[in-house]
Amino acid sequence: MDKFKRNERLAVMTQVLTAAPNKIFTLSHFCEMFGAAKSTVSEDTAILAATMRQFGLGTVETVTGAAGGMRYRPMAQEGEGRRFMEEICEMMRAPSRVLPGGYLYFSDILSDPVLVSGMGKLFASQFYDAGVDFVLTMETKGIPVALMTAEALHVPLTIARHSSKVYEGSAVNINYVSGKGVIETMSLSRRAVKEGSTALIVDDFMRGGGTARGMLSMLSEFNVHCAGACFVMALEPSAHLMENQKALMLLDEVRPGEPIQVRVADWVK
Amino acid sequence: MDKFKRNERLAVMTQVLTAAPNKIFTLSHFCEMFGAAKSTVSEDTAILAATMRQFGLGTVETVTGAAGGMRYRPMAQEGEGRRFMEEICEMMRAPSRVLPGGYLYFSDILSDPVLVSGMGKLFASQFYDAGVDFVLTMETKGIPVALMTAEALHVPLTIARHSSKVYEGSAVNINYVSGKGVIETMSLSRRAVKEGSTALIVDDFMRGGGTARGMLSMLSEFNVHCAGACFVMALEPSAHLMENQKALMLLDEVRPGEPIQVRVADWVK
Numbered sequence: 001m002d003k004f005k006r007n008e009r010l011a012v013m014t015q016v017l018t019a020a021p022n023k024i025f026t027l028s029h030f031c032e033m034f035g036a037a038k039s040t041v042s043e044d045t046a047i048l049a050a051t052m053r054q055f056g057l058g059t060v061e062t063v064t065g066a067a068g069g070m071r072y073r074p075m076a077q078e079g080e081g082r083r084f085m086e087e088i089c090e091m092m093r094a095p096s097r098v099l100p101g102g103y104l105y106f107s108d109i110l111s112d113p114v115l116v117s118g119m120g121k122l123f124a125s126q127f128y129d130a131g132v133d134f135v136l137t138m139e140t141k142g143i144p145v146a147l148m149t150a151e152a153l154h155v156p157l158t159i160a161r162h163s164s165k166v167y168e169g170s171a172v173n174i175n176y177v178s179g180k181g182v183i184e185t186m187s188l189s190r191r192a193v194k195e196g197s198t199a200l201i202v203d204d205f206m207r208g209g210g211t212a213r214g215m216l217s218m219l220s221e222f223n224v225h226c227a228g229a230c231f232v233m234a235l236e237p238s239a240h241l242m243e244n245q246k247a248l249m250l251l252d253e254v255r256p257g258e259p260i261q262v263r264v265a266d267w268v269k
Numbered sequence: 270m271d272k273f274k275r276n277e278r279l280a281v282m283t284q285v286l287t288a289a290p291n292k293i294f295t296l297s298h299f300c301e302m303f304g305a306a307k308s309t310v311s312e313d314t315a316i317l318a319a320t321m322r323q324f325g326l327g328t329v330e331t332v333t334g335a336a337g338g339m340r341y342r343p344m345a346q347e348g349e350g351r352r353f354m355e356e357i358c359e360m361m362r363a364p365s366r367v368l369p370g371g372y373l374y375f376s377d378i379l380s381d382p383v384l385v386s387g388m389g390k391l392f393a394s395q396f397y398d399a400g401v402d403f404v405l406t407m408e409t410k411g412i413p414v415a416l417m418t419a420e421a422l423h424v425p426l427t428i429a430r431h432s433s434k435v436y437e438g439s440a441v442n443i444n445y446v447s448g449k450g451v452i453e454t455m456s457l458s459r460r461a462v463k464e465g466s467t468a469l470i471v472d473d474f475m476r477g478g479g480t481a482r483g484m485l486s487m488l489s490e491f492n493v494h495c496a497g498a499c500f501v502m503a504l505e506p507s508a509h510l511m512e513n514q515k516a517l518m519l520l521d522e523v524r525p526g527e528p529i530q531v532r533v534a535d536w537v538k
Binding site (some may be wrong): 007161 | 281282284285288316317320322323324367370371378383385408409412416417419423425426427428434438458460461517
């Protein structure tokens with residue numbers, strides 16, 4: 001007789017798999033945990049996969065090969081990602097968000113764990129099979145959503161700075177032209193990046209694409225391939241940086257006194 | 270007959286509850302989701318609570334009262350938090366981390382989603398019943414662990430800046446004396462904080478406690494109560510700021526050529 005009931009095994013497997021999205025757990029991991037046979041855990045996995053699919057809570061997949069096992073990938077049900085982003089757009093449209101100079105206040109949205117976690121999963125869902133080794137962001141506002149994207153992909157986050165810091169060790173510094181047309185500096189710790197790896201850029205906002213171009217040029221200094229670039233919001237008309245660029249929300253130039261024109265991008269399902 | 274099997278209901282409840290730690294879900298929420306009777310979902314909850322407890326994966330609690338329901342709180346099993354932190358301490362002891370000036374490189378640890386998520390849960394576990402309304406951190410290095418603490422407490426994160434930014438709106442600026450004895454500026458957007466609420470401070474490192482004192486003085490400008498202060502690492506002997514201050518790791522002054530002396534704090538179980 002099995003030591004634990006299927007009920008119990010499924011609850012535990014769900015907690016373990018969903019707490020570490022995209023991480024591969026071997027069948028043996030769960031066999032040892034439950035003192036159960038491989039056939040039993042295989043059946044459990046099949047039930048779990050079907051249940052998650054049925055409720056649109058993400059996918060549980062079996063990965064074959066030497067490093068095989070099973071993994072959980074959070075994927076929004078068709079329509080759910082769009083509904084989630086429509087709600088955020090509605091929050092964005094509050095007239096009180098307009099600041100002098102046509103800026104929009106949305107720091108609250110960019111640091112709300114529930115919202116950045118949802119947005120990070122949407123970004124990750126577009127790059128699960130792109131072989132991303134790490135997520136790169138530029139301090140400061142994009143850090144929370146970049147962290148959640150990295151979590152959903154099960155990769156580390158690397159943060160570029162405006163200037164080199166004593167506690168980052170030796171760094172590569174580059175200059176780039178910011179969205180405002182000003183020359184700025186970007187610094188990235190040498191030990192934070194492995195030559196020849198693959199990065200995903202995540203940032204909060206794209207105006208002219210200057211900061212993102214700076215990150216691309218920084219990555220080429222490290223001989224790192226860039227799988228794509230994700231932005232919470234992009235100002236229309238957006239700059240074209242690369243094939244795989246994804247913005248969740250598209251914003252028209254903000255004019256004081258007029259309604260804020262922001263909409264969810266077409267790729268968000 | 271129930272539309273879904275207990276197996277399936279338990280897997281779904283686990284995913285929903287653990288994806289939103291500390292958030293209260295009503296019994297009706299799950300009754301509607303499954304088309305099941307309250308008695309059925311109550312039994313499911315009891316089984317889930319017992320299973321999570323048995324495997325040391327956190328607590329599922331029933332909250333009574335008008336805003337009642339059930340919630341999941343991630344809590345490490347006795348000994349597991351310490352084991353987790355011992356591993357991070359071991360990473361910290363690598364001699365290659367020592368930088369000129371006696372600084373230690375640990376930006377990699379501070380932006381690894383798995384590590385900051387675990388540390389955030391340890392911080393949250395100390396403040397679940399402190400009525401925390403938001404987490405406050407000072408840019409930049411503490412943002413990831415502060416975000417994960419906020420997620421585990423199901424509250425927003427607020428980020429203080431080194432200077433006021435056009436996209437943060439009107440802000441309160443204060444001056445404070447940093448750990449290095451230099452006068453620095455801290456800026457916090459007025460709309461990011463609600464008067465009379467309760468904050469939890471989270472930051473990466475405490476040397477003399479200057480930045481944390483700055484945050485305390487900022488909070489008092491907003492008439493906000495501070496429930497406690499959490500630091501990933503504190504330099505020994507630590508400054509005493511308040512009763513509820515928690516550092517995960519305690520570090521002795523780093524001397525080039527000598528082994529790095531760092532240990533897990535006693536409160537971490």
